[in-house]
Amino acid sequence: DAGITQSPRHKVTETGTPVTLRCHQTENHRYMYWYRQDPGHGLRLIHYSYGVKDTDKGEVSDGYSVSRSKTEDFLLTLESATSSQTSVYFCAIQNGAEAFFGQGTRLTVV
Amino acid sequence: GESVGLHLPTLSVQEGDNSIINCAYSNSASDYFIWYKQESGKGPQFIIDIRSNMDKRQGQRVTVLLNKTVKHLSLQIAATQPGDSAVYFCADPSRGGSYIPTFGRGTSLIVHP
Numbered sequence: 001d002a003g004i005t006q007s008p009r010h011k012v013t014e015t016g017t018p019v020t021l022r023c024h025q026t027e028n029h030r031y032m033y034w035y036r037q038d039p040g041h042g043l044r045l046i047h048y049s050y051g052v053k054d055t056d057k058g059e060v061s062d063g064y065s066v067s068r069s070k071t072e073d074f075l076l077t078l079e080s081a082t083s084s085q086t087s088v089y090f091c092a093i094q095n096g097a098e099a100f101f102g103q104g105t106r107l108t109v110v
Numbered sequence: 111g112e113s114v115g116l117h118l119p120t121l122s123v124q125e126g127d128n129s130i131i132n133c134a135y136s137n138s139a140s141d142y143f144i145w146y147k148q149e150s151g152k153g154p155q156f157i158i159d160i161r162s163n164m165d166k167r168q169g170q171r172v173t174v175l176l177n178k179t180v181k182h183l184s185l186q187i188a189a190t191q192p193g194d195s196a197v198y199f200c201a202d203p204s205r206g207g208s209y210i211p212t213f214g215r216g217t218s219l220i221v222h223p
Contacts, residue, residue: 033210040119097203
């Protein structure tokens with residue numbers, strides 16, 4: 001898994017609560033990404049980072065924020081979780097043009 | 111906007127048959143493509159890539175064909191095995207000059223023993 005760890009791996013939370021997912025890499029790569037994966041939609045980019053404190057929005061960024069205070073950690077926050085954010089979330093790093101993915105976090109918002 | 115997409119959401123084959131998974135892309139400036147395989151409960155993993163100056167690239171049991179005229183690529187798996195059952199994505203790593211991986215919806219390959 002190319003030195004990428006996502007935590008937690010599974011989480012159930014209530015609507016309206018804040019949730020933070022963590023992606024940790026040991027490879028010192030500059031680019032990191034958060035995707036969500038839903039049936040019928042494939043992998044959709046939420047946010048990405050191209051360095052410490054440098055982040056940008058992807059195609060489905062509404063309702064999400066990110067932070068990258070250290071090269072190795074990229075945090076995804078749902079400020080107020082909604083049922084539509086029930087999904088599997090994948091973090092990825094990039095080495096050249098190839099992306100390496102974490103194992104995913106299954107988030108259920110009830 | 112620009113996109114990549116697979117033609118069929120599901121492909122069922124018998125063990126030992128050859129499988130062909132198709133993908134179309136819309137960005138004529140795309141110069142590099144990657145196929146990923148995602149097994150159940152895991153993140154996608156690299157299978158094979160191809161650059162736009164090539165029409166064909168072969169791996170161990172996989173072949174990728176690229177037709178730039180019709181903006182189509184395909185992944186061929188020879189002698190499909192149950193372990194090949196997974197979701198396959200084609201990805202265009204380029205987006206506006208920066209290499210942000212963009213994925214199609216995926217084709218679920220089901221291999222029947």
